[in-house]
Amino acid sequence: MTQLFTVEAKGIEKSFGSTKALRGVDLHIDAGQCLGLVGRNGAGKSTLVSILSGLSKPDAGEVFFHGEPAPSLRDVDGWRKQIATVFQHSKVVPQLSVTENVFLGSPAVRRGAVDWRQMREATRKIIDEWNFDISVTARCETLTVEQLQIVEIVRALATGAQCILLDEPTSALERRAVDRLFERVNQLVKNGVAVLYISHHLEEVFDICSDVTVLRDGEVVVNSPIADIDKDQMVAAMVGELPATANVTDELGVLLQREKAGNGEVVREGLVVEDLRVTSSRGDVIGVSLTVKPGECVGVTGLLGAGVATLGRAVAGSQKFDGGTVTLNGRSLASGRRDLSLRDGVGYIPENRQLEGFVAHLGVGENVTMTITDRLARRFGLMRPRRRDEAAVALTEALSVISSGMRQPVGELSGGNQQKVTVARSLMSNPSLIVAVTPTRGVDVASKSLLLQSLIEASRSTGAALLICSDELDDLVDCDRIIVLFHGSIYYEFSSSPFDREALIAATEGISLSDRTAS
Numbered sequence: 001m002t003q004l005f006t007v008e009a010k011g012i013e014k015s016f017g018s019t020k021a022l023r024g025v026d027l028h029i030d031a032g033q034c035l036g037l038v039g040r041n042g043a044g045k046s047t048l049v050s051i052l053s054g055l056s057k058p059d060a061g062e063v064f065f066h067g068e069p070a071p072s073l074r075d076v077d078g079w080r081k082q083i084a085t086v087f088q089h090s091k092v093v094p095q096l097s098v099t100e101n102v103f104l105g106s107p108a109v110r111r112g113a114v115d116w117r118q119m120r121e122a123t124r125k126i127i128d129e130w131n132f133d134i135s136v137t138a139r140c141e142t143l144t145v146e147q148l149q150i151v152e153i154v155r156a157l158a159t160g161a162q163c164i165l166l167d168e169p170t171s172a173l174e175r176r177a178v179d180r181l182f183e184r185v186n187q188l189v190k191n192g193v194a195v196l197y198i199s200h201h202l203e204e205v206f207d208i209c210s211d212v213t214v215l216r217d218g219e220v221v222v223n224s225p226i227a228d229i230d231k232d233q234m235v236a237a238m239v240g241e242l243p244a245t246a247n248v249t250d251e252l253g254v255l256l257q258r259e260k261a262g263n264g265e266v267v268r269e270g271l272v273v274e275d276l277r278v279t280s281s282r283g284d285v286i287g288v289s290l291t292v293k294p295g296e297c298v299g300v301t302g303l304l305g306a307g308v309a310t311l312g313r314a315v316a317g318s319q320k321f322d323g324g325t326v327t328l329n330g331r332s333l334a335s336g337r338r339d340l341s342l343r344d345g346v347g348y349i350p351e352n353r354q355l356e357g358f359v360a361h362l363g364v365g366e367n368v369t370m371t372i373t374d375r376l377a378r379r380f381g382l383m384r385p386r387r388r389d390e391a392a393v394a395l396t397e398a399l400s401v402i403s404s405g406m407r408q409p410v411g412e413l414s415g416g417n418q419q420k421v422t423v424a425r426s427l428m429s430n431p432s433l434i435v436a437v438t439p440t441r442g443v444d445v446a447s448k449s450l451l452l453q454s455l456i457e458a459s460r461s462t463g464a465a466l467l468i469c470s471d472e473l474d475d476l477v478d479c480d481r482i483i484v485l486f487h488g489s490i491y492y493e494f495s496s497s498p499f500d501r502e503a504l505i506a507a508t509e510g511i512s513l514s515d516r517t518a519s
């Protein structure tokens with residue numbers, strides 16, 4: 001007798017032009033099973049999610065729910081009854097309220113009228129369960145990246161579907177929120193819901209999944225109970241044959257150094273922040289002073305709301321500050337003027353790459369060179385796309401961006417590759433200061449260290465000051481110093497590596513390290 005799985009995909013093929021995103025993928029998720037789906041950036045995970053959600057049609061193959069063929073793509077309600085999805089990229093409508101978004105397309109109706117009260121109460125109940133401070137009537141455009149991710153999760157969990165697909169649901173969540181999500185997922189799984197869980201944090205997959213499927217270049221290469229595989233085996237399956245990337249960061253250093261020399265700029269004093277004060281819905285900064293010397297790499301970390309991202313945004317000129325000064329090489333930077341900060345030599349990798357990181361409909365080459373069009377035009381006269389793309393190729397190769405070419409719109413790239421384009425763009429401008437806010441969000445395990453090394457190499461070889469603001473401690477291990485923020489102020493500074501991970505985590509929670517001497 002054949003088993004009837006909650007969801008089953010058989011022989012799924014999907015191509016975009018010459019890119020084969022999925023090549024004959026078979027996958028099934030059973031009731032009460034949490035299946036992990038892992039693979040490198042561009043492996044095909046989100047493409048599979050969009051097919052399992054009824055958003056796109058496979059070129060070949062079929063999806064089944066409880067053994068029955070899936071409804072046609074036009075039958076949106078039919079799909080919605082079967083599957084709820086947290087998409088990798090926000091599908092929240094910014095102009096609508098939290099409640100409207102949660103019930104979008106399936107409003108609660110009572111006696112023929114939309115029952116707003118019931119919907120608001122239902123939404124409030126779930127948000128309260130999460131212990132989150134989000135108003136159910138707030139317009140979503142006022143929410144932070146973390147809060148938007150919570151809205152997406154609340155929406156998926158509210159549908160009562162028998163299968164839930166989570167595409168990197170924790171990428172913007174802090175540890176405590178991740179724990180809460182895991183509690184909920186465990187509960188759902190116990191109640192017989194089938195869950196597909198995608199993450200680049202492999203430890204999460206080991207924590208929560210009972211089985212794992214590894215995709216590589218659009219093919220399933222491993223399908224195994226989680227107990228039968230260890231992390232090294234999982235990474236090996238994801239990566240396959242390692243491409244020769246050993247000295248790409250060296251080449252990158254030479255490349256950037258040459259550019260810098262051509263630019264004739266001398267970096268002298270680095271970054272000096274004095275008594276910075278910023279008000280922000282997502283964490284104030286209260287009187288922070290710090291310095292980053294040329295070629296130095298300083299990490300800033302802390303819990304959600306501690307002001308880590310706010311500090312990064314303010315220093316980069318992407319957010320106004322109320323008081324204090326930000327000085328780069330002796331020149332005072334304007335408050336909240338990203339355009340002027342860019343001109344003054346601040347490269348910026350923003351937290352919200354969708355909004356600030358790139359222009360989706362423009363090509364890879366155009367995005368990467370966007371910050372230097374005036375320089376290219378000076379050097380080559382009239383700006384020619386070929387020149388522009390040539391300038392972008394070396395850097396995108398060094399960062400292992402996977403695309404079909406420099407002309408491919410960045411909106412078509414996988415999430416992690418979009419992030420790499422954002423990083424390339426910030427390096428391209430030969431900055432004197434690089435501000436990187438959660439730079440490895442959505443980047444796969446193998447590319448993560450390459451990307452961080454590239455940032456550090458760019459800083460060391462060109463003398464740029466590097467400020468990495470991140471709640472992921474793994475992003476900070478190679479920093480020269482790490483500053484911990486707590487409630488908007490500097491709580492502790494760790495000044496020598498290797499850093500004590502336990503002590504770092506304790507400091508982010510504001511737990512006093514009485515056995516250590518404060519610096």
Ligand SMILES: Nc1ncnc2c1ncn2[C@@H]1O[C@H](COP(=O)(O)OP(=O)(O)OP(=O)(O)O)[C@@H](O)[C@H]1O
Nearest residue numbers: 016021041042043044045046047412413414415416
């Ligand atoms: N709309 C599209 N047009 C063209 N190519 C696309 C489109 N969507 C996806 N692709 C390509 O399909 C491949 C798989 O992309 P997908 O987004 O599924 O990767 P992923 O495994 O989710 O990666 P990540 O971990 O970075 O999110 C990539 O090479 C990507 O560029």
Ligand SMILES: [Mg+2]
Nearest residue numbers: 045046088415
């Ligand atoms: Mg993806």
